[in-house]
Amino acid sequence: MTATEQSRAAAAPASPGAAAAEKAAPTLEGPALAAARALGDDALVLAQRLGEWAGNAPVLEEDVALTNIALDLLGQARTLLSLTGDEDDLAFLREEHEFHNAQLVEQPNGDFAVTIARQLYFSVYQELLYTALAEHGGDLAPLAAKAVKEVAYHRDHAEQWTLRLGDGTEESHRRMQQALDALWRYTGELFQPLEGLGVDLPALRERWLEQVTAVVEKATLAIPQGADHTPWAAGAGRQGVHTESFGRLLAEMQYLHRAHPGASW
Amino acid sequence: MTGQTGESASGASSSGQSADGTPAAASTGGQWPLWEVFVRSRRGLSHSHAGSLHAPDAEMALRNARDLYTRRAEGVSIWVVPSSAVTASSPDEKDPFFEPAGDKPYRHPTFYEIPEGVKHL
Numbered sequence: 001m002t003a004t005e006q007s008r009a010a011a012a013p014a015s016p017g018a019a020a021a022e023k024a025a026p027t028l029e030g031p032a033l034a035a036a037r038a039l040g041d042d043a044l045v046l047a048q049r050l051g052e053w054a055g056n057a058p059v060l061e062e063d064v065a066l067t068n069i070a071l072d073l074l075g076q077a078r079t080l081l082s083l084t085g086d087e088d089d090l091a092f093l094r095e096e097h098e099f100h101n102a103q104l105v106e107q108p109n110g111d112f113a114v115t116i117a118r119q120l121y122f123s124v125y126q127e128l129l130y131t132a133l134a135e136h137g138g139d140l141a142p143l144a145a146k147a148v149k150e151v152a153y154h155r156d157h158a159e160q161w162t163l164r165l166g167d168g169t170e171e172s173h174r175r176m177q178q179a180l181d182a183l184w185r186y187t188g189e190l191f192q193p194l195e196g197l198g199v200d201l202p203a204l205r206e207r208w209l210e211q212v213t214a215v216v217e218k219a220t221l222a223i224p225q226g227a228d229h230t231p232w233a234a235g236a237g238r239q240g241v242h243t244e245s246f247g248r249l250l251a252e253m254q255y256l257h258r259a260h261p262g263a264s265w
Numbered sequence: 266m267t268g269q270t271g272e273s274a275s276g277a278s279s280s281g282q283s284a285d286g287t288p289a290a291a292s293t294g295g296q297w298p299l300w301e302v303f304v305r306s307r308r309g310l311s312h313s314h315a316g317s318l319h320a321p322d323a324e325m326a327l328r329n330a331r332d333l334y335t336r337r338a339e340g341v342s343i344w345v346v347p348s349s350a351v352t353a354s355s356p357d358e359k360d361p362f363f364e365p366a367g368d369k370p371y372r373h374p375t376f377y378e379i380p381e382g383v384k385h386l
Contacts, residue, residue: 059297061318061329068332160325 027083028139031196034100036140037090038194038238039129040080041101044091045246046122047073048253049109058112065157066115072150079143092257096240096247103237104186106246110179113165113172117179119158124211125190125204127151132199140197159215166219173220180216181224188229192238299348300326302333304340312344320345 028036050070057063081087104122109115130151133144165176191205213223236242256263297319303312315334320326326345335343354362366372 059319061320061333065329065332068336157328160328164321164325 026085032139032198033084033196035194035197036080037084038100038102039140039197040077040084040090041099042105042122042126043073043080044077045099045101045249046105046118047071047077048249049105049107049118050115052109053115062112069119069154069157072147072154076143076147076150080140083139088257092254096242096250098240099242099246099250100238100240102186102189103243104183104190106237106242106249107183107186108245110182111175112161113175113179114182116158116161116165117176117183119154120162120180120212120215121183121187122190123151123155123158124208125187127155128204128208128211129199129201132204133197136198138198162215162221163219166216166221176219177221180221181226184224184226184228185230188227189237194238297321300330300345301348301351302326302330303344303346304330304334305342306340308341312342315339317348323347 026033047070050066050073053063053066053070055063057066077091078087081090084090104118107114107118109118127148130144130148133140134148162176165172167173191201191208193201209223216223298321299317300320300323301317302315304315305312315330318326318329318333320329323345327343330343330345334340
């Protein structure tokens with residue numbers, strides 16, 4: 001339901017529309033709500049980025065694979081955001097600074113190697129995170145237990161391509177290394193503590209680094225040596241500060257809903 | 266995926282196309298090899314042909330098959346076979362191949378009374 005409909009419904013309480021009843025109150029509150037929303041934003045924004053490959057991927061098969069992954073992430077986002085409010089309002093009516101996704105997921109697709117590097121960094125992280133959440137129990141455990149299987153496949157997809165690009169031609173090796181290097185500075189933010197999550201994120205970094213290193217080295221590539229965050233941007237996405245291209249991503253994602261409030265098909 | 270790297274290296278180079286779509290130097294028409302996909306829909310049934318797809322190597326073909334042919338939970342097992350390994354009968358030879366079977370009705374189990382109570386015959 002849109003803001004307009006909402007005010008209309010409020011103005012006419014005698015006729016509560018079906019849409020008004022749909023709007024569920026958030027299940028979570030306080031820091032737990034903020035944490036779930038941050039994870040939901042991660043999934044939503046990455047789904048949107050991956051969706052940009054639809055019709056543009058190097059081959060038809062990869063087009064389907066990437067959008068499949070996007071749809072998995074979109075499903076996770078819907079569940080997570082629904083726990084924290086109305087999913088449509090949250091996705092379509094928030095401004096840039098209200099999104100708390102990590103900056104890694106909003107980075108542009110670049111060439112295929114950049115997309116794969118982003119997928120590798122993020123899916124290894126997400127698999128560790130969901131495994132920990134499922135073990136931890138609590139409100140996010142059911143989602144995490146289901147999503148961990150999806151994410152394991154995303155990780156496998158990213159690994160397979162990292163191996164092939166890294167150990168492929170001279171050109172694919174060069175591009176894959178360049179992509180790993182370029183995105184490295186956004187990986188530190190993933191392990192910033194997230195209050196209300198119940199999972200010790202900084203503690204996951206060691207296993208993440210082990211897994212990523214194993215894949216990268218097998219692909220004859222090198223783990224980037226620079227800092228895994230920039231001093232001025234550490235944790236910035238989680239605080240609502242985003243990189244330049246994020247505004248354009250939101251504009252594309254939100255345009256239809258804002259131009260035609262409540263449109264459905 | 267032990268021993269994967271050697272195979273993947275040859276897979277990537279023989280494809281003639283790097284992953285971002287730029288044709289490699291030794292282009293083979295910019296196409297990856299074709300694979301035939303067989304899916305077992307559930308235990309107890311045999312694999313049946315689902316379709317075909319392009320992939321640089323067998324491992325990627327399996328994964329692509331998973332995305333293309335089993336995304337609605339259609340399968341429990343997938344085979345991929347290089348299309349080049351399939352030997353097919355020729356449409357020109359259709360008559361010698363298949364027609365002689367037509368006048369041998371004794372090959373069909375039509376001379377038996379089906380006992381009552383026997384299903385699925």
